[in-house]
Amino acid sequence: GxxxxxxxxxxxxxxxxxxxxxxxxxxxxxxxxxxxxxxxxxxxxxxxxxxxxxxxxxxxxxxxxxxxxxxxxxxxxxxxxxxxxxxxxxxxxxxxxxRGEKIVWGWLGVRVSELTLEAADKLGLSPAKGVFVNSVVAGQPAEKGNILPHDVIVAVNGVEIDNPREFTRMISGAEAGSEVRLTIFRQGGLLQRSVILAPRPQESGGGREG
CATH class of the missing domain: 2.40.10.10 (Trypsin-like serine proteases)
Structure with a gap:
């Protein structure tokens, strides 16, 4: 099919x-x-x-x-x-x-949560969209790409993000070593960041990690 x-x-x-x-x-x-x-x-x-x-x-x-x-x-x-x-x-x-190749899926190294209307209003983001970055894992691609706690990830590769589940699926559906383009909302403005994904740790897998 x-x-x-x-x-x-x-x-x-x-x-x-x-x-x-x-x-x-x-x-x-x-x-x-x-x-x-x-x-x-x-x-x-x-x-x-x-x-x-x-x-x-x-x-x-x-x-x-x-x-x-x-x-x-x-x-x-x-x-x-x-x-x-x-x-x-x-x-x-x-x-x-x-051919015996191993497929290694990607990892950004952030923990995210749903962006509430209250949080979006406080940050000055309207309409509310994207996911809220709660924390960044030290030494992982997000930190190296200057993604910060309290950032809002609005889009991945130009595709707007609706919720944490969608964000996790999009990141984990990209291979380690591939480049992803992130649209970030920070301090009232939009920023673009390109990040090379690392291999996803086996011990990860929480629904709100990516």
């Missing part, structure tokens, strides 16, 4: 074998399609309400033609939304995996 041709509202189905038992089939729609970007520049997950249950990870996401358009990898905590890696990304990775 071709994940780049997916449309919001399109009917899809998720196939899985939860907990190694009988196969399970669930239907849903595309609520947000994965943005078309090469894996080296990061990718965004397909969002759907199909495959949102526990045990769906690893199963294919197919369109009404039966074509595989993604692979379900995780579900939201409340079980209402599933996330799938676009098949276009998988196709790009397969030749490298067959």
């Amino acid at each position: 071709d994940s780049d041709r997916l449309k919001v509202g399109e009917l899809v189905a998720s196939l899985s074998y939860p907990f190694g038992r009988e196969s399970s089939l669930s239907f849903g729609i595309i609520s947000r399609r994965g943005r078309s970007r090469s894996v080296s520049a990061g990718f965004d997950f397909i969002q759907t309400n199909a495959g949102a249950s526990a045990g769906s990870s690893g199963g294919p996401l197919v369109n009404i033609k039966g074509e595989t358009v993604g692979m379900v990898t995780m579900a939201s905590q409340n079980g209402t939304m599933g996330f799938a890696i676009p098949i276009s990304v998988i196709k790009n990775l397969l030749p490298r995996l067959e």
Whole structure:
């Protein structure tokens, strides 16, 4: 299949074998399609309400033609939304995996939280958008790129950020060694920063780290 041709509202189905038992089939729609970007520049997950249950990870996401358009990898905590890696990304990775290459995902080295309306108003950012930087990990790319606590990361590679989950997906969907362009709001103005991502530490993985 071709994940780049997916449309919001399109009917899809998720196939899985939860907990190694009988196969399970669930239907849903595309609520947000994965943005078309090469894996080296990061990718965004397909969002759907199909495959949102526990045990769906690893199963294919197919369109009404039966074509595989993604692979379900995780579900939201409340079980209402599933996330799938676009098949276009998988196709790009397969030749490298067959050659024995190891894919190392990126890490910026920040801890972020949702930007509240109150915080945005206090900072002078209107409309409220982006994620609030709570802290910066010493010695990591964010510190080297002059990202500071209390900055607001508004966009990654020109794509505006809505919430911490989206920010984490975009950063962790870029390979270590790749360059990301960050749009930062600081002291009433916008700044541009280019940062080279480091390998993501295995002990990290908090939903609000990137």
